[in-house]
Amino acid sequence: MTTTDAPTVAPPPKGRRRIGDVVFAGLARGSGLLILVILAGVAAFLIVQAWPSLAANTANFITDRSWDANVRENPAFGVGSLAFGTVLAAAIALLLATPVAIGIALFIVYYAPRRLAALLGYLVDLLAAIPSVVYGLWGIGFLAPQLVPVYEGLARNLGWIPLFAGPASTSARTILTAGIVLAVMILPIITAMSRDVFHQVPQGHREAALAMGATRWEMIRLAVLPFGKSGIVGGAMLGMGRALGETMAVAMILSPSLAISWNLLQSGNQTIAGHIALQYPEATGYGVSALIAAGLVLFAITLVVNMGARYIVARGNKES
Amino acid sequence: MAKRIDVSGLHVYYGDFLAVEDVSMTIEPRSVTAFIGSSGCGKSTFLRTLNRMHEVTPGARAEGKVLLDDMDIYAPDVDPVLVRSEVGMVFQKANPFPTMSIYDNVLAGARLNNRRMSRSAADDLVEESLRGANLWEEVKDRLNKPGSGLSGGQQQRLCIARATAVRPSVLLMDEPCSALDPISTLAIEDLIHKLKEEYTIVIVTHNMQQAARVSDRTAFFNLSAPGKPGKLIEMGETNKIFTRPDKKETENYITGRFG
Numbered sequence: 234m235t236t237t238d239a240p241t242v243a244p245p246p247k248g249r250r251r252i253g254d255v256v257f258a259g260l261a262r263g264s265g266l267l268i269l270v271i272l273a274g275v276a277a278f279l280i281v282q283a284w285p286s287l288a289a290n291t292a293n294f295i296t297d298r299s300w301d302a303n304v305r306e307n308p309a310f311g312v313g314s315l316a317f318g319t320v321l322a323a324a325i326a327l328l329l330a331t332p333v334a335i336g337i338a339l340f341i342v343y344y345a346p347r348r349l350a351a352l353l354g355y356l357v358d359l360l361a362a363i364p365s366v367v368y369g370l371w372g373i374g375f376l377a378p379q380l381v382p383v384y385e386g387l388a389r390n391l392g393w394i395p396l397f398a399g400p401a402s403t404s405a406r407t408i409l410t411a412g413i414v415l416a417v418m419i420l421p422i423i424t425a426m427s428r429d430v431f432h433q434v435p436q437g438h439r440e441a442a443l444a445m446g447a448t449r450w451e452m453i454r455l456a457v458l459p460f461g462k463s464g465i466v467g468g469a470m471l472g473m474g475r476a477l478g479e480t481m482a483v484a485m486i487l488s489p490s491l492a493i494s495w496n497l498l499q500s501g502n503q504t505i506a507g508h509i510a511l512q513y514p515e516a517t518g519y520g521v522s523a524l525i526a527a528g529l530v531l532f533a534i535t536l537v538v539n540m541g542a543r544y545i546v547a548r549g550n551k552e553s
Numbered sequence: 554m555a556k557r558i559d560v561s562g563l564h565v566y567y568g569d570f571l572a573v574e575d576v577s578m579t580i581e582p583r584s585v586t587a588f589i590g591s592s593g594c595g596k597s598t599f600l601r602t603l604n605r606m607h608e609v610t611p612g613a614r615a616e617g618k619v620l621l622d623d624m625d626i627y628a629p630d631v632d633p634v635l636v637r638s639e640v641g642m643v644f645q646k647a648n649p650f651p652t653m654s655i656y657d658n659v660l661a662g663a664r665l666n667n668r669r670m671s672r673s674a675a676d677d678l679v680e681e682s683l684r685g686a687n688l689w690e691e692v693k694d695r696l697n698k699p700g701s702g703l704s705g706g707q708q709q710r711l712c713i714a715r716a717t718a719v720r721p722s723v724l725l726m727d728e729p730c731s732a733l734d735p736i737s738t739l740a741i742e743d744l745i746h747k748l749k750e751e752y753t754i755v756i757v758t759h760n761m762q763q764a765a766r767v768s769d770r771t772a773f774f775n776l777s778a779p780g781k782p783g784k785l786i787e788m789g790e791t792n793k794i795f796t797r798p799d800k801k802e803t804e805n806y807i808t809g810r811f812g
Contacts, residue, residue, distance in 0.1 A: 437648035444606055445662030445719050446638025455661055459652040
């Protein structure tokens with residue numbers, strides 16, 4: 234051990250770049266760029282591959298309901314009915330799933346005893362882990378037969394509403410059944426998002442409501458729901474994004490067809506994703522390119538919904 | 554109508570832990586009663602048992618008797634929701650509902666009990682409550698702006714207006730000024746002076762000058778030892794507690810000699 238001299242003035246440290254920093258920064262930057270490259274690559278692939286059929290298409294791609302694409306010359310196809318079916322199925326799913334998800338989340342956070350809440354939260358997360366082909370099997374093998382009498386009842390009693398006009402499908406393989414299955418599939422994400430935001434409601438807001446004589450439901454109405462609104466909307470939109478793109482379950486439930494129908498009890502509607510899955514194995518000529526064009530439309534719809542969700546969530550965060 | 558509070562033999566538990574032991578006291582109507590004592594001595598916990606807000610905390614429970622005039626607020630058939638509309642509360646951190654306007658904040662509690670309030674009755678109640686909270690002149694031109702846009706002191710007065718709009722008979726205040734600057738604190742203290750003409754007021758404060766300035770009677774709480782339950786050591790006229798307390802512990806605390 235040596236005695237230390239009076240501290241000599243050290244030369245100013247050189248901006249030495251450590252190898253670890255450089256590698257890590259490069260990896261991180263590369264990963265960030267990769268996601269942009271992938272997204273741009275997918276978009277470019279869709280556009281390039283879709284172009285030949287779109288250029289040759291003799292029908293209006295947006296409005297036409299036919300799908301005569303498996304030919305070598307003069308294909309005529311349109312994505313209108315498929316886009317309609319896609320949005321309709323997702324809307325049904327959203328309409329059914331959101332209230333249930335909010336209810337589950339409120340129950341987990343504010344009503345259930347702690348143990349039950351933990352178990353229930355776990356079970357809901359488990360729903361998200363079920364493969365979609367299993368949902369499809371469940372929908373076609375179990376749910377649809379159960380729904381046949383329900384649909385018949387609906388057609389009999391509420392048939393004057395165009396949505397439920399009869400005669401009801403005897404197989405129940407309709408857009409409503411697809412929507413119900415999709416609702417179950419998007420339940421976990423909406424529940425999880427709502428639950429997280431309900432957990433974040435400041436204690437001060439909840440106590441403020443309770444301290445002036447609010448019941449638990451009034452406390453939820455005054456303090457929890459206004460605070461959680463943006464989280465619920467964000468979760469619902471993410472769920473809708475999933476419902477729009479879901480393929481397997483829908484393809485298994487809906488039979489191939491190209492109608493635009495508001496009737497929920499009759500088969501006829503089909504979604505973009507389901508159509509692609511069902512048509513692809515038989516596609517010839519311009520068929521593959523036309524299916525890719527349909528995929529491009531789905532890509533655009535999903536992108537718009539997701540961007541809308543992010544915008545709403547970001548705006549909500551700014552307010553509170 | 555201000556009401557008297559009679560507490561006898563009250564114990565408060567968090568689970569198995571006894572937090573406050575055997576408190577008995579009488580809180581007079583139309584007066585300000587201050588609770589003082591070091592942090593963790595149970596005065597806020599005790600305050601929350603006066604409108605059953607402690608029940609919001611999982612595991613918290615109280616044993617003993619609390620009478621609001623003649624009503625036993627712990628009687629089995631008494632709904633805590635009704636107790637809380639009789640005994641209002643103002644918190645340490647001002648907590649107006651952030652998505653609601655100033656106007657809607659004031660009415661939030663009142664609307665719970667009276668859904669079908671006419672527009673003019675609602676307007677009157679808002680003005681009366683805000684005037685009562687010395688806030689009307691500052692906000693009358695922006696009643697439809699969100700309450701979260703006000704300063705901290707204004708937010709706290711908004712919370713007081715919201716509490717009084719329910720027309721309680723008692724107002725509990727849990728360190729209402731501890732997050733405020735001296736000017737805003739003074740505004741709240743002036744307001745407390747005015748409010749005591751109509752309400753029974755109980756205030757928890759860490760600021761002994763504040764207790765001396767605003768209260769008529771003072772209760773001193775202390776822990777007998779760390780980890781032991783808090784107790785009411787002494788209660789009396791504020792003047793007397795701050796000049797010639799009966800207990801040595803009280804004197805040590807108010808003169809700044811702890812322990």
